[in-house]
Every structure is written in structure tokens, then in C-alpha cells.
Amino acid sequence: MSTSTQYDAETAPPSTALHPVRWVRDNLFSSWWNSMLTVVVALAVVGALYGVLNFAFSPERQWNSVTSNIRLYATFAYPETDYWRVWASLGIVVVLASLSVAAWAGRPEVAVSKLIRGVAFAGAAVLLVFVLAPLSGGVRVTGLLIGFALMALAFVAWRTVPAGKQVPLLAVVAALLALALAALWVLPSFIEPMVIALSTTIPLTIQFAIGIAAYFYGMWLGPRVGLQRFRSILVGLWLLSVPLIYLVVLRAPAWDWDTVTSEDFPIWVAFAVGGSLLLRVIADEERKTLGRLVAVALVLFAIVAWTPLVATWPWLPLFKVRIPLLVLALWAMAAPSFGGSAESRRSTILSWIGIATLMAFFLAAATSGSGLVIQTNFIGGLLLTLLLSIVSLLLAFPLGVLLALGRTSTLPIFRVVSTAYIEVVRGVPLITILFFGALFLPLFLPEEIRVDSVIRALIAISLFGAAYLAENVRGGLQAIPKGQYEAAKAMGLNTVQMTMLIVLPQALRAVIPALVGQAIAIFKDTSLVFIIGLTEILAVAQKVVPGQPSFVGSQRENLLFVAFVYWIFTFTFSRASQRLERKLGVGER
Amino acid sequence: MMKRLLVLLAVLALVAAACGGESETDDTTEPTETTAAATETTAATGGGDVGQAGEGGTLAAVQARGTLICGVNNGVPGFGFVDDTGTFSGFDVDYCRAIAAAVLGDSEAVEFRVVEAADRGTVIQTGEVDVLIRNTTYTQSRDAQWGGDFGVTTFYDGQGFMGLQSAGVTADSGPEVWDGAVVCTIQGTTSELNATNLAQVSGVTIDLVTYADADGYMNALQSGQCDIATTDKSQLASRKATASPAEFSEDLIIPGFTFSKEPLGPVYQANDSQWGDVVNWTVFATLIAEEKGITSATLADYLSSNPDDTEAARLFGAAEDQLQGDMGLDPLAFANVITQVGSYAEIYERNLGPDTPFNLPRGLNELWSNGGLLYPPPAR
Known part of the structure; x- marks a missing residue:
């Protein structure tokens, strides 16, 4: 039995769409009372819009303070000669995003009627703006013509396109992006001063082309490697992309080959070879108990390695030793349970070698200096805002899920620790945690350790976000009926399987709106990092641009611009999450 | 049973590593937070900020x-x-x-x-x-x-104030024009303290309003929410010079009176x-x-x-x-x-x-x- 989405004309339900005039009459002017409400609210909206437009289009506004500082908004003081690194990072994200769209979304469709409505609304908005804004005659007429043209387009389309027709959503998105790109190519010759140079237009066009190519490559590749496998590979690549972009592409490590050959390489060899041998020994059915004892001992040792007890030992106080040691200990813990058969043993060892190699590479990159001739603290502007929010989300989400599971765990030790953590962190404002990171951390740290302020901010925001995400996830966990747990147990699933396969997928699905809300909150919270001297996009508008001699007093224009940028991101994000909710059927089951 | 315990231990270790190791021992010579803080530098080395003043100064x-x-x-x-x-x-x-x-x-x-x-x-x-x-x-x-x-x-800077000629402030005005006025300045600066002191010493009552930055008091001056703005004279002069529109800029005046030393x-x-x-x-x-x-x-x-x-x-x-x-x-x-x-x-x-x-x-x-x-x- 298949549930077809194709209806033939006879069985299709009659269209419930109303004629626009009829819709207006039924919904806005159905009674004298409703009509009055409509008029009053419309007047209030027009009044508010009039005020905003009067401000925005006043000849006193220094909008060129925004247009001539686009570079500061994008990356702050990132050196121009290394700008290709920014484009390369964006390229990585674009490719991964396109592949992900291919892997998860496939070929989504959108109703033409919805697009027509969008065009009509856009036309109405343009008309409203150009009627209300204080503009000169010529500009106003041009704007009104554009508005009328959009309305006319919508009308013609509404008359000609059959109801219920669907078009591919991605084609629409691509067309809109292409339109925006075309505007970038054409507009600079009309707007003075020339602010959008070819140096941005060409890379953006290339990114667009790469994105489309990657999508089709993903559509071709996906079925060939198997969709499930393709998706897991993509998740891995996404996780890998964060340290790659942060440590290698943007920071441009200045490899000190002496250190690499005398420290990094021997450490890598020792961990890869020694770790493999260790895993080979303990990942054995015969020596299960011994293996676990060794693993526990290794965990304890790895934890002790972080304490000052071993500060005088050779090698051990190095981060590039401590971190792989901890990970090896965790691998060793898992090895006796998962490394039974010869094949699974091999995969345990191979995955360890892979992880050890990646860790060695990234830790070597992290501990080397930056090769950039950089004027200030790494990056800033929108790039910093995005980096902080994405990385904090990636770190905070798993931690939040773990905390939520810990808080609902039946083991008191996890419950108490998780609850204490969540309540303490939620009881403190983010700004306090950031201040702690900025002002106190350097005083407590030993002389030779200096923590970059970007990292301080990342840690603070992640730890803060995790506590909130944990509570959201806990809400979802509590929404799972007891029967689900019992059914899972009855199927013979163990606790880990039950959690991973039955409970979490349902719990997370149930709290998508709350999670998205939290993600948006974290995105906006990143603006607080200005207090530790990082110049993210809000600080550029609030302080940097008004600090330029030629644009003194231009703060309001810049703040309005940044508000708009924030809105674009959060609105896109919330729209995407609505699609996700519809796809997963939240609220319908 | 043993297996489950071990998995849980592994998770615990992860959590401990991620949240800064609440359970670890304290250093005897450093403040108690050192261990937690040191753990937080896991990724910290990314900054590459080593090499501060050592023995050589x-x-x-x-x-x-x-x-x-x-x-x-x-x-x-x-x-x-x-x-x-x-x-x-x-x-x-x-x-x-x-x-x-x-x-x-x-x-x-x-x-x-x-x-x-x-x-x-x-x-x-x-x-x-x-x-x-x-x-x-x-x-x-x-x-x-x-x-x-x-x-x-x-x-060498010094604190002065800026008012509007249309409100009766002249080049020779002193603290007497502050009486009953809304005086605006930037919060958390010495200017705030100096303004309070001046008002006390000269026996005038003022309504002190602070803003986060200079744009704040400039907008307030323009919209009439402030009568007087006070901070370092160099800043006042630069703000007057760059204020728009021109009529507003010309209406602004910085009297010669200086009441603080700001080296x-x-x-x-x-x-x-x-x-x-x-x-x-x-x-x-x-x-x-x-x-x-x-x-x-x-x-x-x-x-x-x-x-x-x-x-x-x-x-x-x-x-x-x-x-x-x-x-x-x-x-x-x-x-x-x-x-x-x-x-x-x-x-x-x-x-x-x-x-x-x-x-x-x-x-x-x-x-x-x-x-x-x-x-x-x-x-x-």
C-alpha cells in the first residue's frame, strides 16, 4: 500500500483559496467593529513606518558611514592580503551546506500560490515605502513603478498559473540569489561612492557557482554511497570544518619546523603506535577484565595529568599530550565493549589512528603561532559573530544533551552534578561569566598560559548556552510517555540504545521551537563579547564606525543597519526551523 | 552491570573535562580556581599568546x-x-x-x-x-x-562643558549656568565624578544624566534632553566640530572654563x-x-x-x-x-x-x- 501524493482532478478537494477581494471583505471588513479595528491598526502601523522611514531617508543621515565600512562589518581588521582565507572558509561552508541540502532536503517543492503572495506583498511593501518616505519626485516615481510592476506580475501570475502548481524550492532560492548577485554586479555603477568592489563580487559569484555545483554533486553522490552513510560523512565533515577553519584557514599557523619535528611528530607517533598496541591488547574477548582495569587506570592517569601534581614531569604538562591522553583513555574504555570480533577490533584501532592524527594536526596548529601579520585580535565583525555562535552551538548542544540526560538520570551523582551546574549557570548573567573569563581568568592562570580572548568568549558562551539547552532538552525528555521507555526495555534495548534510538529522537523533535529559540538567543548573546575587547558586528556599529573622524555621530544609522543584519539571520533561521518542524510533523502527531 | 558502570564513568570523564573539572584537586600555591581555569585552556592554546614578560623584562x-x-x-x-x-x-x-x-x-x-x-x-x-x-x-x-x-x-586635557548659545551659554559662562540644568556626561569616567564635585563646590543643584558614549549625550543635547554636556575638552571640541546639522553645530559653545586636570x-x-x-x-x-x-x-x-x-x-x-x-x-x-x-x-x-x-x-x-x-x- 502506498500513500500517493498525486491526486487526480476528480478526487482532489475543492480549492479553499478565496478571491483576494473576497478575502479582504471576509477577514478585514466583516463587520463595522472589525472594519474600525482594521483602520485603527493600519493607521498605527503606517504612522510608525512613517516615523522610521522619515528617519532613515532624511538627508541628514550618514548612510555612507555604513556603505564605506562594509569590510569592517564583515571581518573588522582582518588583513586584506589574507582575505582569500576568509573566502576559502566561506567556500568550505558553502560546499558543506550545499551537500547537506542535497543529503537532507533532496528536492523540496513550494506552491506557486505562495510565491505569488510573496511577490504581491513585496510589491505592496515597496509601494508603501515609496509613498511614505520623504524622497525626491524622480526616485519616488521609480520606486512606485517598481512596486506596481511587482503587483502586476503577481496579478498576471495569479490569473495564469493553475492552482496547486508546485515548483522546486531550491530553483527559486537559486534564482533569488542570482538576482542579488546580478544586483551586486550592476548597482555599483549607479551608487556613489563605489563601495562594492569587484573584489567582493567575483568571489561571491564563484561561491554561488561552487554552491550549485556542490548541490548537484551531492545529488549524484548521495545515492551512490548510500544516503545514510553520506549523511554521517557530512556530519563528520561539519565537525571537522570548525577546527579546520578556525585553526588552519583563518589563523594561518606559522609552523615552527623545529618544534614540529622535535615535539609534535614524536607525540603523534607515540600516540598512534602506542595507542594502537594498547588497544590491540585490551580489545579482546579473552582479556576483558584486564582490559577494563587498564582502561580505568589510564583514565585516572589522564585526569591526574591535568593536575599540578605532574607539572614537573617531562612532556606531560603539554596540552598536546594531555588531550590525546584523555581521548586515548576514553577509547580504551570503549575498546573492551566494542572490540570483540576481529573486524570491530580493527575498526577501533583504525578509528583511533585517525583521531590521533587529526588531534596531532590540530593541536600542532593550535600551539604554533599565527602566521598572519595581524593588527588586532584575530577577526571581528560578522565573521566573528558567526564563528562564535556556530562553534558555541556545536559545543553547547552535546553538552546540553548530556546535562539533560544527567539531570533526568536515576543515578544520584549525575543528577546532583548536572542540576547544580544548570542551576548555578542559569542563575548567573552571561555578562558575569564573560567578565569572569576576561578579568579573573588571566589572574588565576599561571604566567606562561595565555588564553586568547576569542577562546575565552567561546568557552563562556558554550558553558552558558549548554545550561539553557539542557533545560529545553529536559522538557522534551519529560514529554516522552512512560510507555516508550517500557516498550524499548521490552524490546531488549539497553540504556544507551534506548536513549539514542528511542528517547532522544522524540524528545529533540518535540522541543525544536525551544531549541531554535535558544540558538537565536545565543546568536544574539554573542554581541556581549565586546566587554572583553572583541569587536563583533554590534561593536563595529556602536563604537568603531562612530569613532572614525569622518563619521562622528553616525551611531544611529549603524545600529539600524546592524539590527537589520541580525534580523535577516534570525528570520532565516526561524523560517528554516519552521520547515523542519513541518517536515518532522511536530504538532501534527 | 560492570559494563554500564564503565560507560557511565566515561561519560563522567567527558563531562568533567568539558566543564572545567570540578572534581580535581587544588594547587597548593595558587588560588583555588587555578585547576578549573587551567583545564579551560584545553583549546586555549589556540591563541598562541605565549611569551609575555619573563625574567628579561x-x-x-x-x-x-x-x-x-x-x-x-x-x-x-x-x-x-x-x-x-x-x-x-x-x-x-x-x-x-x-x-x-x-x-x-x-x-x-x-x-x-x-x-x-x-x-x-x-x-x-x-x-x-x-x-x-x-x-x-x-x-x-x-x-x-x-x-x-x-x-x-x-x-594635556581638561574637563570643560558645552552648552547651547540659544539657551544663554556664552564663552564666559561658568558653573552658574549649571543651576537647575540637566547635565550629561559619560558613565564610569572621571568626568562624572568631577561634575558632581563642581556642582557641590559651586553650590548649584544639577540633574546628572550619564550615557554610555558621546553619541548619547550629543543626541540628548540636540533633542533637548540635556542642557549641558561635560567631559574632556578635546572630546567636546571634536564633537562640536563634527556635529550635524550645521545650525546645531554653530549653536554649540564650549566656554573657556576648565575645572579638572586630565594628563x-x-x-x-x-x-x-x-x-x-x-x-x-x-x-x-x-x-x-x-x-x-x-x-x-x-x-x-x-x-x-x-x-x-x-x-x-x-x-x-x-x-x-x-x-x-x-x-x-x-x-x-x-x-x-x-x-x-x-x-x-x-x-x-x-x-x-x-x-x-x-x-x-x-x-x-x-x-x-x-x-x-x-x-x-x-x-x-
Whole structure:
């Protein structure tokens, strides 16, 4: 039995769409009372819009303070000669995003009627703006013509396109992006001063082309490697992309080959070879108990390695030793349970070698200096805002899920620790945690350790976000009926399987709106990092641009611009999450 | 049972590592937070911020690092700001570049750290910056509490106030026009304190309103929410010069009355006299150059055409008996300062002079010979 989405004309339900005039009459002017409400609210909206437009289009506004500082908004003081690194990072994200769209979304469709409505609304908005804004005659007429043209387009389309027709959503998105790109190519010759140079237009066009190519490559590749496998590979690549972009592409490590050959390489060899041998020994059915004892001992040792007890030992106080040691200990813990058969043993060892190699590479990159001739603290502007929010989300989400599971765990030790953590962190404002990171951390740290302020901010925001995400996830966990747990147990699933396969997928699905809300909150919270001297996009508008001699007093224009940028991101994000909710059927089951 | 316990232990270890190791033992010599903090540096090494002042002092650390880390402001027009290409500029920033030119021979070898007003004490104490040049008034409390030393003053400022001519403020107005007025200033600055003191001393009642930045009080003045704005005169002058529209700018007036001393200058870590000498003589070199009428373009000519000026020859490395070597610097250190950054006059003109929107008169920031306060010690 298949549930077809194709209806033939006879069985299709009659269209419930109303004629626009009829819709207006039924919904806005159905009674004298409703009509009055409509008029009053419309007047209030027009009044508010009039005020905003009067401000925005006043000849006193220094909008060129925004247009001539686009570079500061994008990356702050990132050196121009290394700008290709920014484009390369964006390229990585674009490719991964396109592949992900291919892997998860496939070929989504959108109703033409919805697009027509969008065009009509856009036309109405343009008309409203150009009627209300204080503009000169010529500009106003041009704007009104554009508005009328959009309305006319919508009308013609509404008359000609059959109801219920669907078009591919991605084609629409691509067309809109292409339109925006075309505007970038054409507009600079009309707007003075020339602010959008070819140096941005060409890379953006290339990114667009790469994105489309990657999508089709993903559509071709996906079925060939198997969709499930393709998706897991993509998740891995996404996780890998964060340290790659942060440590290698943007920071441009200045490899000190002496250190690499005398420290990094021997450490890598020792961990890869020694770790493999260790895993080979303990990942054995015969020596299960011994293996676990060794693993526990290794965990304890790895934890002790972080304490000052071993500060005088050779090698051990190095981060590039401590971190792989901890990970090896965790691998060793898992090895006796998962490394039974010869094949699974091999995969345990191979995955360890892979992880050890990646860790060695990234830790070597992290501990080397930056090769950039950089004027200030790494990056800033929108790039910093995005980096902080994405990385904090990636770190905070798993931690939040773990905390939520810990808080609902039946083991008191996890419950108490998780609850204490969540309540303490939620009881403190983010700004306090950031201040702690900025002002106190350097005083407590030993002389030779200096923590970059970007990292301080990342840690603070992640730890803060995790506590909130944990509570959201806990809400979802509590929404799972007891029967689900019992059914899972009855199927013979163990606790880990039950959690991973039955409970979490349902719990997370149930709290998508709350999670998205939290993600948006974290995105906006990143603006607080200005207090530790990082110049993210809000600080550029609030302080940097008004600090330029030629644009003194231009703060309001810049703040309005940044508000708009924030809105674009959060609105896109919330729209995407609505699609996700519809796809997963939240609220319908 | 054993298996489940182990998996849980693994998770615990992960959690412990991720949240900063609450369960770990404390160091005996460090404050209790050290362990947690040290754990948090897991990824921290990403900053690569090693190599602060060790035994050799700040000078050795800077020379070893190859860059000067200078704490600056990123939003004070004329003093420390970032232009649209992302380059730090301004009067204070030029002194960062001057120190880099003296120590490293390259005025571009500076890494700028944006420092917020509240963090200034910490960055000095921890040595996060080599020198802080960020509109910082030299006061007793800061000298005593920040764990830093103040260098020679580069800019003498003083607090004044700005009002509207249409509201009856004239060039000769004093605190009497404050009576019953809404006085606006920037929060957390010495200006706030000075304004309260002045009101008390002169027996006027004011309604003090503070804003986060200068744009705040300018907008409030324009919309009539403030009657008087008070802060350092250099800032008031630059705001008046750049206010729009023109009628508003012309209506603004800054009376001659000054009621505080604001000597602004560099700050560096305490008890490092070698580094203090380097910072201060960099400033003195720019002043001495102005005294002699030397500019970045004319230094070489001056030295060749004035062989009798042994002071200039020593200071700018043209003579054998130069003293820069004793300071741990290259003989040409101060010559680099002048050729790469310029004399005091050049730095002032470039950032605050008539060709800038501010056009600040030199006032107290004239050489002593012109009736100002700038009085460099002799280079001999």
C-alpha cells in the first residue's frame, strides 16, 4: 500500500483559496467593529513606518558611514592580503551546506500560490515605502513603478498559473540569489561612492557557482554511497570544518619546523603506535577484565595529568599530550565493549589512528603561532559573530544533551552534578561569566598560559548556552510517555540504545521551537563579547564606525543597519526551523 | 552491570573535562580556581599568546616576540579608532607605532588589543599588553591600584562643558549656568565624578544624566534632553566640530572654563624601569624633534647640515657616543621613530590638526617654549 501524493482532478478537494477581494471583505471588513479595528491598526502601523522611514531617508543621515565600512562589518581588521582565507572558509561552508541540502532536503517543492503572495506583498511593501518616505519626485516615481510592476506580475501570475502548481524550492532560492548577485554586479555603477568592489563580487559569484555545483554533486553522490552513510560523512565533515577553519584557514599557523619535528611528530607517533598496541591488547574477548582495569587506570592517569601534581614531569604538562591522553583513555574504555570480533577490533584501532592524527594536526596548529601579520585580535565583525555562535552551538548542544540526560538520570551523582551546574549557570548573567573569563581568568592562570580572548568568549558562551539547552532538552525528555521507555526495555534495548534510538529522537523533535529559540538567543548573546575587547558586528556599529573622524555621530544609522543584519539571520533561521518542524510533523502527531 | 558502570564513568570523564573539572584537586600555591581555569585552556592554546614578560623584562619579551602588544581604544575619534580599511589610527595609536619603531625598527610591528575602560587595570596587571595608550588619565588611585606605572604625559586635557548659545551659554559662562540644568556626561569616567564635585563646590543643584558614549549625550543635547554636556575638552571640541546639522553645530559653545586636570599618557607594568625608559624616551624623542624643527622628511638633512648639534646626533644615532645602546635599543631607534612616525607636531597635526575635522588648538599641548606644558629633558 502506498500513500500517493498525486491526486487526480476528480478526487482532489475543492480549492479553499478565496478571491483576494473576497478575502479582504471576509477577514478585514466583516463587520463595522472589525472594519474600525482594521483602520485603527493600519493607521498605527503606517504612522510608525512613517516615523522610521522619515528617519532613515532624511538627508541628514550618514548612510555612507555604513556603505564605506562594509569590510569592517564583515571581518573588522582582518588583513586584506589574507582575505582569500576568509573566502576559502566561506567556500568550505558553502560546499558543506550545499551537500547537506542535497543529503537532507533532496528536492523540496513550494506552491506557486505562495510565491505569488510573496511577490504581491513585496510589491505592496515597496509601494508603501515609496509613498511614505520623504524622497525626491524622480526616485519616488521609480520606486512606485517598481512596486506596481511587482503587483502586476503577481496579478498576471495569479490569473495564469493553475492552482496547486508546485515548483522546486531550491530553483527559486537559486534564482533569488542570482538576482542579488546580478544586483551586486550592476548597482555599483549607479551608487556613489563605489563601495562594492569587484573584489567582493567575483568571489561571491564563484561561491554561488561552487554552491550549485556542490548541490548537484551531492545529488549524484548521495545515492551512490548510500544516503545514510553520506549523511554521517557530512556530519563528520561539519565537525571537522570548525577546527579546520578556525585553526588552519583563518589563523594561518606559522609552523615552527623545529618544534614540529622535535615535539609534535614524536607525540603523534607515540600516540598512534602506542595507542594502537594498547588497544590491540585490551580489545579482546579473552582479556576483558584486564582490559577494563587498564582502561580505568589510564583514565585516572589522564585526569591526574591535568593536575599540578605532574607539572614537573617531562612532556606531560603539554596540552598536546594531555588531550590525546584523555581521548586515548576514553577509547580504551570503549575498546573492551566494542572490540570483540576481529573486524570491530580493527575498526577501533583504525578509528583511533585517525583521531590521533587529526588531534596531532590540530593541536600542532593550535600551539604554533599565527602566521598572519595581524593588527588586532584575530577577526571581528560578522565573521566573528558567526564563528562564535556556530562553534558555541556545536559545543553547547552535546553538552546540553548530556546535562539533560544527567539531570533526568536515576543515578544520584549525575543528577546532583548536572542540576547544580544548570542551576548555578542559569542563575548567573552571561555578562558575569564573560567578565569572569576576561578579568579573573588571566589572574588565576599561571604566567606562561595565555588564553586568547576569542577562546575565552567561546568557552563562556558554550558553558552558558549548554545550561539553557539542557533545560529545553529536559522538557522534551519529560514529554516522552512512560510507555516508550517500557516498550524499548521490552524490546531488549539497553540504556544507551534506548536513549539514542528511542528517547532522544522524540524528545529533540518535540522541543525544536525551544531549541531554535535558544540558538537565536545565543546568536544574539554573542554581541556581549565586546566587554572583553572583541569587536563583533554590534561593536563595529556602536563604537568603531562612530569613532572614525569622518563619521562622528553616525551611531544611529549603524545600529539600524546592524539590527537589520541580525534580523535577516534570525528570520532565516526561524523560517528554516519552521520547515523542519513541518517536515518532522511536530504538532501534527 | 560492570559494563554500564564503565560507560557511565566515561561519560563522567567527558563531562568533567568539558566543564572545567570540578572534581580535581587544588594547587597548593595558587588560588583555588587555578585547576578549573587551567583545564579551560584545553583549546586555549589556540591563541598562541605565549611569551609575555619573563625574567628579561618587557623589552626583552617584545624583542623576542617581534611585535609590540599595545592596548588601545577603537572608538575615540582622533585618538584611537579604526578606519574603513581596518587600520588603527589616531594620536594614541601613533604613539604605539612610535614605540614599535623604537624597539623593533618597524612601526607596523604592532598588535593592537582593544581594551575596554573597565579592563584597563587587569590588562596592565597581567601583562596582557606591553603598553596601554588609551586616553587614560594619570591619577593617584590608578597609579596605586592598577599595578602599573604611568609614563610621560602625551596629551594635556581638561574637563570643560558645552552648552547651547540659544539657551544663554556664552564663552564666559561658568558653573552658574549649571543651576537647575540637566547635565550629561559619560558613565564610569572621571568626568562624572568631577561634575558632581563642581556642582557641590559651586553650590548649584544639577540633574546628572550619564550615557554610555558621546553619541548619547550629543543626541540628548540636540533633542533637548540635556542642557549641558561635560567631559574632556578635546572630546567636546571634536564633537562640536563634527556635529550635524550645521545650525546645531554653530549653536554649540564650549566656554573657556576648565575645572579638572586630565594628563593622558601611556601606562605599563610596574617596576620595569628599563621598559619605562624606552616608552618615555620615545615620547621625549618626538618632543625634542619638534623643538629642533625636525620632521620625518627632514631628519637626514638636519643631521647632515647641523653637525654641531651633538644632542640630535646622539639621540638620532648619527654620533658614536649615542646612548640608545645603554637602553637596550638600536642606535637608530629614535631616528626610526621620527622617520616612520614623525615628531610630536606631525603626530598632532595628522590626527587633531587643522586638516582634520577636529581642528583642536594646541593649547597646553604646546612646547614649553611656546607657552605650553611640553618640556622634554635634554638628551645628553
